[in-house]
Amino acid sequence: MFAKSFVIGYFQSMAEAQKGHTVVLGVAGGIACYKAVELVRLLVRDGFSVQVLMTREAMEFVTPLTFQTLSGHPVATEIFSLTQESEIGHINLADQAEVFVIAPATANIIGKIAAGIADDLLTTVVMATRAPVLIAPSMNVHMYGNPILQENIRKLKRLGYNFMEPAEGYLACGYEGKGRLPEPEEIVEQVRGLLKKKDLAGEKLLITAGPNHEAIDPVRYLTSRSSGKMGYALARAGVRRGAEVTLISGPTSLPPPAGTRLVRVKTAAEMREAVMDAFPQSTAVVMAAAVADYSPERFIPRKLKKGEKPIQLHLKPNPDILKELGAKKNGQILVGFAAETEELVANAKKKLREKNLDLIVANDVTAEGSGFEGDTNVATILDRKGNVQPLPLMTKEELADRIYNHLLALKNEQ
Ligand code: C5P
Numbered sequence: 001m002f003a004k005s006f007v008i009g010y011f012q013s014m015a016e017a018q019k020g021h022t023v024v025l026g027v028a029g030g031i032a033c034y035k036a037v038e039l040v041r042l043l044v045r046d047g048f049s050v051q052v053l054m055t056r057e058a059m060e061f062v063t064p065l066t067f068q069t070l071s072g073h074p075v076a077t078e079i080f081s082l083t084q085e086s087e088i089g090h091i092n093l094a095d096q097a098e099v100f101v102i103a104p105a106t107a108n109i110i111g112k113i114a115a116g117i118a119d120d121l122l123t124t125v126v127m128a129t130r131a132p133v134l135i136a137p138s139m140n141v142h143m144y145g146n147p148i149l150q151e152n153i154r155k156l157k158r159l160g161y162n163f164m165e166p167a168e169g170y171l172a173c174g175y176e177g178k179g180r181l182p183e184p185e186e187i188v189e190q191v192r193g194l195l196k197k198k199d200l201a202g203e204k205l206l207i208t209a210g211p212n213h214e215a216i217d218p219v220r221y222l223t224s225r226s227s228g229k230m231g232y233a234l235a236r237a238g239v240r241r242g243a244e245v246t247l248i249s250g251p252t253s254l255p256p257p258a259g260t261r262l263v264r265v266k267t268a269a270e271m272r273e274a275v276m277d278a279f280p281q282s283t284a285v286v287m288a289a290a291v292a293d294y295s296p297e298r299f300i301p302r303k304l305k306k307g308e309k310p311i312q313l314h315l316k317p318n319p320d321i322l323k324e325l326g327a328k329k330n331g332q333i334l335v336g337f338a339a340e341t342e343e344l345v346a347n348a349k350k351k352l353r354e355k356n357l358d359l360i361v362a363n364d365v366t367a368e369g370s371g372f373e374g375d376t377n378v379a380t381i382l383d384r385k386g387n388v389q390p391l392p393l394m395t396k397e398e399l400a401d402r403i404y405n406h407l408l409a410l411k412n413e414q
Contacts, residue, residue: 021195022049024097024129026122027067029057031172032104032138032181037062039103039184040070046188051093053077055109055122079121090121094128099194102126104138104181107149113161114152132194136164136187141177164190164258189236190258198242200404205243206282207234208275208289208321210250213266216313217300225372226290228252230337230396234286235260237400246282248274250289268292268318275321284333284407287322290372294318326356333407338362339371348382358384358410361403369393381406 023043027036043050052067053076064075079090094100102109102122109122113135118124126133135156143149144166153163164187167180209231213221232254235247239259247260248271256262263278265271268291279285294315304311322336334357338348341364348362363379365371370378370393377399380390383406391402 020049021047021098022051022096023191024051024053024093024100024125024131026100026102026105026109026126027052027054027058027062028102028104028106028109028122029055029060030104030106030138030181031061033058033061035138035181035184036103037066037070039101039187040067042184042188043191044071046192048191049073051076051096053093053121053125055120057106076121079124090125091128094125094130097125097129097131099191100126100129100131100133101136101187101191102133103136103187105135107137107139107143107146110135110137110149110152110156114155132160132162134162134164134187134190134194136182137166137179138181139166139179140173141171141175141179144177144179162190162194186255186258189240193240196240199408200238201242203238203243203284204282205234205238205245206248206275206278206285207231207238207245208248208250208271208285208287208291209235210252211290212250212268212271212292214268214292214295214318215266215299216296217302217304219303222292222294222296222315223251224290224292226250227373228254229373229375230377230399231286231288232257233396234288234400234403237397237404241401241404246278248278248289268295268321272319272321272324275325279325279328279332282332284335285322285325286335286403287325288337290339291321292318320355322357323355329356333358333411335359335361335403335407339365341366345380345382345388348380352382352384359403359406361399383410385410 027033040050050071051073052071054064064077068075112123113126118127157163164182166178167182168178169180170176171179210228211224211226213223215221228249235245235257238245245260248263248265251266263274265274271291295318297314297316325334336351336355336357338351338360340347340362344362344364348360352360360382361379363370363377367378369376376393376395378393379399380388382388
């Protein structure tokens with residue numbers, strides 16, 4: 001019950017935040033049109049005002065009525081229709097757009113935009129808009145790999161158009177590979193990013209996420225219950241607010257956050273090396289990874305055989321990466337996490353001091369809605385000045401934003 005009302009509250013506050021923002025969605029003719037329907041539903045749920053325009057080919061896949069019903073606005077399809085022009089107006093659409101999304105974008109539409117052709121409603125409005133344009137391609141894997149299309153994408157990116165990478169997987173044409181329209185949730189995330197103020201512009205964030213795998217033998221390893229969700233939420237929020245983000249991730253099953261430099265590692269030693277490499281170029285470090293505290297003293301090169309008797313595993317302590325950074329920091333803001341099961345604030349304060357941190361995010365991993373695998377967290381943010389800010393239950397995305405707000409406040413006082 002608690003969780004449900006929280007989720008409703010979350011979407012309500014999200015809808016408040018997006019109220020009044022107009023997204024114009026151009027739908028081109030591809031089988032992924034059916035996902036554009038879901039995209040409209042999600043945008044409307046988040047409080048956006050959505051104006052849909054469709055190419056003639058798109059109408060072969062989905063009817064305008066579907067989009068009209070979900071968006072609550074008439075759908076524009078024709079440039080030379082007198083009724084549509086007086087009701088909607090193509091220049092009106094171009095001017096109203098705060099973000100212009102094309103999903104799905106076919107090779108044909110991308111080619112026309114790149115060549116400056118405006119021979120239908122969609123291409124005309126794209127040419128006339130001054131809003132940021134987000135293009136989400138979807139097509140056959142070989143069409144996507146075609147050098148002409150790739151050249152067109154490079155050209156448009158150079159001119160400031162934003163592209164999403166298609167996802168990999170089963171394609172409607174029967175092939176497997178890159179060409180699927182990204183998930184509608186991810187497209188909404190990009191739209192939010194294009195609207196949000198870029199108050200982390202100029203920051204070079206180094207973020208760690210996930211667990212470590214410390215190998216015992218070729219088939220077994222030691223690990224923790226960390227999912228990596230907090231670190232990945234921090235990476236997405238950082239990109240959205242304009243930071244340059246390097247994400248050093250232990251093994252997770254999460255999709256790579258768009259727009260980050262992702263470095264994948266397994267062990268704590270590999271994580272340490274990757275962090276030390278990127279540290280001198282960073283302005284802030286957020287250590288959300290659940291770094292393994294111990295690793296097996298020696299790796300057993302062959303699979304350990306099952307036996308009747310108990311066996312002993314000798315573990316050696318791993319280096320404390322954050323502590324090392326605390327000792328050598330040179331202007332960087334250091335943010336640590338403290339997953340605690342008791343004495344939350346006292347233990348977090350001790351870590352903040354001992355590791356020479358600027359901020360620490362403490363959470364009681366045994367509390368409801370808090371901890372490793374879920375999408376929410378209950379945390380307390382403590383800073384080097386002695387401020388202690390307990391926060392209510394919120395999504396990891398929201399917590400990421402709170403952490404950055406605190407980080408910016410500290411930075412402004414420096
Ligand atoms: O000391 P404790 O493990 O609770 O500290 C947690 C913080 O320290 C986290 O931010 C974690 O990423 C970091 N840490 C580290 N290296 C370790 C252990 C923890 O950087 N070996």
